[in-house]
Amino acid sequence: MTRAGAASNAAPVLEVFASIQGEGSYVGEPQVFLRLRGCPLRCRWCDTPGSWRLAADQTARIDPARGPARRESVWTSPFQAACWVAECEPGAQRTVSVTGGEPLLWPEFLLGLRAMVGSRRIHLETGGAHPRTLSRVIDKVDHVSLDLKPDLDLDPPEEVPDAGTDERSPSTRAEWRAARRASLALVADRDACGKIVVSGDRALQDFAPLLDEVEDCAPNLRVILTPATPVGGVAAPPMELVLAVAELAGDRDLDVRVVPQVHRLLRLP
Numbered sequence: 001m002t003r004a005g006a007a008s009n010a011a012p013v014l015e016v017f018a019s020i021q022g023e024g025s026y027v028g029e030p031q032v033f034l035r036l037r038g039c040p041l042r043c044r045w046c047d048t049p050g051s052w053r054l055a056a057d058q059t060a061r062i063d064p065a066r067g068p069a070r071r072e073s074v075w076t077s078p079f080q081a082a083c084w085v086a087e088c089e090p091g092a093q094r095t096v097s098v099t100g101g102e103p104l105l106w107p108e109f110l111l112g113l114r115a116m117v118g119s120r121r122i123h124l125e126t127g128g129a130h131p132r133t134l135s136r137v138i139d140k141v142d143h144v145s146l147d148l149k150p151d152l153d154l155d156p157p158e159e160v161p162d163a164g165t166d167e168r169s170p171s172t173r174a175e176w177r178a179a180r181r182a183s184l185a186l187v188a189d190r191d192a193c194g195k196i197v198v199s200g201d202r203a204l205q206d207f208a209p210l211l212d213e214v215e216d217c218a219p220n221l222r223v224i225l226t227p228a229t230p231v232g233g234v235a236a237p238p239m240e241l242v243l244a245v246a247e248l249a250g251d252r253d254l255d256v257r258v259v260p261q262v263h264r265l266l267r268l269p
């Protein structure tokens with residue numbers, strides 16, 4: 001199906017599957033992952049580059065609790081997505097982790113999903129580049145996991161044709177700073193966390209501006225430091241660097257945790 005034949009609140013789904021949350025404040029919680037396609041950002045340590053672009057021949061991969069995985073139409077309504085979530089739950093209802101790609105490309109889908117998943121919690125994982133769109137949906141989600149990205153880890157964005165938001169991605173250091181500050185102000189004092197990927201390509205002082213922004217805009221936000229997984233030529237950080245960044249956060253009285261990508265340690269999807 002092309003976008004032209006889909007509902008106005010449809011989003012392109014990459015996959016739906018059950019697993020264990022591997023990152024952030026809810027690490028270790030069994031969840032169902034609803035991964036949407038499309039991302040304009042180009043993080044150098046991205047481990048899902050297959051989510052970036054939309055193409056006519058794409059399908060959604062559904063991995064139900066019973067029976068083999070199968071392929072379905074990629075453009076999906078909130079109702080259909082909620083049905084797939086229920087199909088993937090092995091037992092009791094789970095929190096739905098909406099991830100990507102960048103889910104904020106599809107705000108109408110997110111708004112519609114709230115009414116379709118019943119009492120399940122919705123956790124939103126976002127790159128933090130679209131604060132205006134985040135402000136539209138934030139009251140419909142139960143938790144926001146917000147990436148705080150060092151500018152040096154980003155290549156120039158590539159906008160996604162057919163995206164459901166007209167909010168452009170930041171492309172300059174000043175625009176990124178404004179987007180991060182606005183996003184932090186939105187999640188301040190909510191059920192949220194800020195995730196910082198620490199790669200071996202960065203120096204300690206590269207992280208100070210991010211931590212200053214958290215201190216200014218969301219001082220009660222839990223900050224999760226995630227050592228980068230070495231993909232695409234990105235280096236894993238020395239543990240001394242990770243611990244030094246944690247000390248910088250502590251100097252600012254921030255609530256900081258160091259959490260590796262647990263799903264990778266457990267060899268889960």
Ligand code: SF4
Binds near residue numbers: 039043046047100126
């Ligand atoms: S925001 Fe996420 S999906 Fe997009 S490039 Fe960065 S890590 Fe990859």
